[in-house]
Amino acid sequence: xxxxxxxxxxxxxxxxxxxxxxCTYSDSASNYFPWYKQELGKGPQLIIDIRSNxxxxxxxxxxxxxxxxxxxxxxxxxxxxxxxSAVYFCAARAPSGNTPLVFGKGTRLSxxx
Amino acid sequence: xxxxxxxxxxxxTEKGKDxxxxxxxxxxxxxxxxxxxxxGQGLEFLIYFQGNSAxxxxxxxxxxxxxxxxxxxVSTLTxxxxxxxxSAVYLCASSFxxxxxxxxxxxxxxxxxxx
Numbered sequence: 644x645x646x647x648x649x650x651x652x653x654x655x656x657x658x659x660x661x662x663x664x665x666c667t668y669s670d671s672a673s674n675y676f677p678w679y680k681q682e683l684g685k686g687p688q689l690i691i692d693i694r695s696n697x698x699x700x701x702x703x704x705x706x707x708x709x710x711x712x713x714x715x716x717x718x719x720x721x722x723x724x725x726x727x728s729a730v731y732f733c734a735a736r737a738p739s740g741n742t743p744l745v746f747g748k749g750t751r752l753s754x755x756x
Numbered sequence: 757x758x759x760x761x762x763x764x765x766x767x768x769t770e771k772g773k774d775x776x777x778x779x780x781x782x783x784x785x786x787x788x789x790x791x792x793x794x795x796g797q798g799l800e801f802l803i804y805f806q807g808n809s810a811x812x813x814x815x816x817x818x819x820x821x822x823x824x825x826x827x828x829x830v831s832t833l834t835x836x837x838x839x840x841x842x843s844a845v846y847l848c849a850s851s852f853x854x855x856x857x858x859x860x861x862x863x864x865x866x867x868x869x870x871x
Contacts, residue, residue, distance in 0.1 A: 649798075677859050686760070686847055686862030687799070732798065743789055743812070744860065748798035 645670040647735050649747025656723050657755050664750045666733035667715040673735040676709060676716045677744070681730045690731075691718070723754045758782075760863035762848050768869045769838055777833040777866045781850030788831050789860065790823060793845040802846075805831060838870045 646669040656662045668676075674695040679687035693700045693707045693716065700707050704723075709716040720727055730751050734744040761780040769775050781788050790802040801815035805825040816822070820838075825831040835842055845867050849860035 679862075684864070686849075686864045687860075688862070689859040692859055743801050743804045743815075745801070746791075746799040 645673060645735055645737055645742070645745040647733060647745050647747045649733050649750060651750060652748065653751045653753070655753045655755060658723060658725060660723055662720045662723055662727070662752055662754075664718045664731055664733070664752070665715060666717070666735075666747050667713075668735040668745075669714070670735070670737050671711075671714060672737045674738050675736040675744075676707070677734050678705075678707060678718050679732045679734065679746075681732065681749070683729075687732055720752075723752075725754050725756050728752055728754045760848055760850055760861050762846075762863035762866050764866060765864065766867045766869075768871060771840060771870055772837055774834065774836045775838055775868065777835075777846050777848075777868070779831045779833070779848030779850075779863060781829065781831070781848070782861055783829075785850035785852055785861070786828070787851045787853060787858075788825055789849045789851075790831070790833050791847045791849065793847055793865070795844075799847065802833070835868075838868075840870050843868055843870045 649666045677692035678690050680690045681687040691702050691707050693709050704721050706719045730749045732749045733747045736744045763778045786807045788805045791799040793799050803823045804812040820836045823833045845865040847865045849862045851858045851860050
């Protein structure tokens with residue numbers, strides 16, 4: 644089955660700097676790659692997703708890139724703000740049947756003002 | 757409702773007791789998922805319901821865990837004879853369709869503590 648690895652597990656950046664979180668996946672059939680943000684005491688919230696027919700997607704300060712050949716995808720946050728501090732999870736899903744999302748172990752991002 | 761609702765938000769139970777966790781998904785969402793999040797860990801898949809199809813129980817860690825979904829809406833996750841290793845946050849999510857590529861909407865979770 645699918646296996647998703649996420650790095651780093653913790654990341655600290657200065658306010659205004661960029662943050663990059665990387666994930667790799669094992670199943671070449673996977674075609675959907677969402678990113679979730681989890682704030683303290685809350686459930687994960689979808690922030691951006693990408694499908695395998697595109698290589699990059701942007702939404703204001705966040706962007707996701709996908710390299711299908713290498714089976715890795717990354718989340719980029721530019722001009723970080725203190726409210727970006729949270730735990731971020733990547734996930735992958737294969738299209739066969741009704742397989743659920745497989746999540747990485749998360750990255751705790753701290754933006755230092 | 758506007759989002760996925762889970763209850764209770766917190767549950768403390770004694771080892772060996774049974775617990776029931778409830779999830780009320782977004783109206784119209786046909787797929788419902790249960791995940792477990794242990795301290796500092798990622799999200800571990802437990803079980804998945806899609807419409808009237810048989811649930812995918814492949815993630816349930818033992819036969820002490822079971823779940824049902826009544827009328828294609830509300831779901832209950834039951835843990836029998838709870839153990840300390842069952843302590844975790846149990847998250848429920850729903851999506852418009854189990855097939856295809858749709859993001860999940862998660863509830864805020866139930867924090868279960870077994871003492």
